[in-house]
Amino acid sequence: MGHKIRVEVNGRVVEREVEAHTLLVHFLREDLALTGTNVGCETSLCGSCTVWMDGEAVKSCTQLAVQADGTTVTTIEGMRTGDEMHPMQQAFWEEHGLQCGYCTPGMIMATSALLKHNSNPSEGEIREALKGNVCRCTGYHNIVKAVQRAAQGGS
């Protein structure tokens, strides 16, 4: 039996019918073609599927699409403003905060959520906040530098 859900995704209200067992990440990728959100471990450990739900970072592989009914979801595709990258995206670009890039969307969603709560985190706080995001290229050093750059307003 399908369930009708209404979700605001990246500023656009979408209504779709989903199966109860559809995960949020599959809804985003397959129903809405928002493939920027990646699927990694699928066990809520790696963080590559991180999106915002009502403004907070969550792992979309461990949420049902039906649980997102009535919420506001932001994915990596919703981060830029027009042609302008989000300051965190720009900072990852400037600091070369990615290697293969697979973890990057989740990293950007997690770290930009951190800055909403803590606008000037220490290196330790950044690393602690990245506990739920794994970079298998082990490129953490530049990721941390990117977050520091974004926190300093991109300078």
Added chain:
Amino acid sequence: MFLNPFEYHRAGSPQEALDLLNRHEGAKLIAGGHSLLPLMKQQLAQPTALIDIGRLAELSGVEKQGDSLRIGALTCHAELASSGMLATHCPILAEAAAKVADPQVRNKGTLGGNIAHADPASDLPAVLVATGATLDLMSPQGVRQVRAVDFFVGLLETDLAENELITAIHVPVLGQGSGSCYLKAEHPASGYAVCGAAVVVELGADGNAAAIRLSFNGLATTPVQCFPVVGALTGTDLADEAIDTAVNSLLSVEDPLGDIYASGEYRVQLAKVYCRRALKIARDRARG
């Protein structure tokens, strides 16, 4: 990993949740889903229906009721970690909640879900036992109260009946002269506790330990209390040497849990180290 099909119902009230649970054999409650969905992906749980209680606002939040705090079962770990009420009146629970998994999981995972799952490597069960918490379990027959220490009965097994719902957790206010600490040796990949020590110390007017409560996770299928250590240290001034001697000689666990990552013997050794450290920190916090 895909989930097997199931029915989904969203409850509009705790009563409706119980009613739905009663009407659907094989149904499970879901809140944050961060314990249940991973189990379902592994096919370790295959509920026929999920009853979503995640939006029942009346089951969320922290409030002071006399000399205890009432914590709604749906309060998520991030809220516990940042709660001013907990920081003041039961800091060990905020300290432990801040150590659960990672920020994304803490934004969704709930206290009630965590304890209903009863993972022996989870941080919060041992903390609830050490604080002397009591749980409200609601069924169609009414609400019964169970002490946290009696609630955890085995590996992923609790006293919660199939027709019951955890609505609230009550923790006693830790007042003047008390100090607490939760420390864990965490698994580097999963963040779960290989072994964790929860300590509450209450100092008397003379500065000596009037009451001590210890509880460990990761050592057995349910939180372990170590009464010989408590007995040896109660009434003393909790000097470093006394703590070291009591813990080293008296902390023991019969048939401790062991796995590929950490043997039982190693876990008991970790428990001694973290117990000594946590006792000293709790003592210093109690002294202010």
